[in-house]
Amino acid sequence: MASRKIYKKLLFYLGIILIILFMTIPVYILFRVSFAVPEDVLTSHPKFFITRFEFKHWQQVFNSGNLWPPLYKSFIVATFTMIFALVISAPASYAISRFDKKIKYAVILSLFFTRMFPNVGIALPISVTFLKWNLTDKNIGLIMAHLIEQLPFIAWILVSTFETIPFDLEEAASIDGAGRIKTLLKVVLPVAAPGLAVAAMFTWLNSWNEFTYALYLSLSTKTLPLQIYYYVLRGGFFQQAAYSTILTIPVLIITFALQRYIRSDYLGGAIKG
Template identity: 35%
Template sequence: MSTTAPATSAELSTRGADADRGRSPQGPSRSARAGRMIGRPLQYIALVVYMIFLAFPLLFLLTTAFKTPQELQSPNPGFFPTSFNWDNFAQAIEKANLFTAAGNSLIVAVSTTILVTVISLPAAYALARFRTKLRGLATGWILLSQVFPFILIIIPLFLVLKNIGLINNLFGLILVYTVWSLPFALWMLQGYVAGIPVELEEAGAMDGASRFRTLISIVLPLLAPGLVATSLFTFISAWNEFFFALVLIQDPNLQTLPLALARFVGAEGQVQLGQLAAASLLATIPSLVFFMLIQKRLTSGLLAGAVKG
């Protein structure tokens, strides 16, 4: 009968390593590879469907704006126009005075965006950093202000603005939009400020920076994506708002774009579809351009540059 010598520690470790190499996967399993091969095309298909869903209203406006009245009144109109008809654009600009209305909307939207950003930035920082009793009251006011509908406040708001002479005044409309957009902007910026580590500010204070210098040099660059998102929301809300402008502005020369677009709906509900589509397409261009200018900031990292020496 033969005897086997006990294995040394070196041999045992070698066998263990060989066993571990045998058990370690050399690559993804067959089921994982199959799932990845199936999942990736489904993701692309879902993305394409979602993009078509988002782009369909703009594409519908584009095709409708170039159709002739005969095509629009046809019992079975095609989706694409048979020819490019530019008359709808010329008639829309002439009838609704779109350039003046666009200028008014631009003044109101830009001014509202600037005011909301300037007011909400320090207020959001105070709400996120200073733990006081007023913080709970302020947060409750922000949430409560979003509950009231337009129709509930429009009559007292109209009376107040009438008493101070801000009816038929773009400045009055800017004030209304600023007050209405401010709570949501505060709520958004507060979340962005809370996401910035307070240790970064403490490090700046230890290096001798004042609170103002810390806010400008550390907090503000990291808060840029939040400021861009808040500015985009405020600009689009002021650009597209209709109800407040309808009640507060009666002068045709001071009307904003949404009010100008309402001219294409007749008293009997008859819609001049071609001209309305052309005017609506022109009205969407500024907001699209504004989004294209700032969309890179929306995707930038919140803490980009926080670890730079």
């Protein structure tokens, strides 16, 4: 009996170890390749463990001049997408959270359904229209395209944030004679601020990683994900790894800093990353 228990426990830990290996090894390999000596990995028998480092690929990446324009474009687009998404979605989410329960449910469900449309189906007419409006390759065009996905996403999160703020708080303010806009800015906004910040950061990440719309709307300029894709097509073995590492670093940091905020109702908006 006792030995069977130990046997079971061993099996359990073995399962856990296998899962951890499955989850972590790909990330390890990415970092490993970006620092690898070519003979160690570019063979039919790649070495798994790191025995020596080489920074040549990194130097090439930083000196080639191919890094800064896409990095800059990705950063600008992600930041402005985040700002616009907040400005447009936050007031709307506040109003939705104060709706009658039935209407609220209907609105939330329709937000949910707009997220189910295939983005290639939306990107096609958008790219045709933006070509006409001369927005292709422009940052503002890409920001507008990213808002298509990010507005429902952030609204979904923010509705549940505003829901947790008790209505009594606003009533008290209005009894004290504050107008509705003043109540919103002085009472609701400060309480909601942490939730807004978390939602904003996830929006930033989604836009930073976004690939589909960027592919449809870029002819000569590149975002960081497009740059990675370009090296995948060209077979740039080490550039792939280095650029991927650069793209990953902010995502990894922000995701783990916000780990405890990732609640399951956030996932309803599906954090794709």
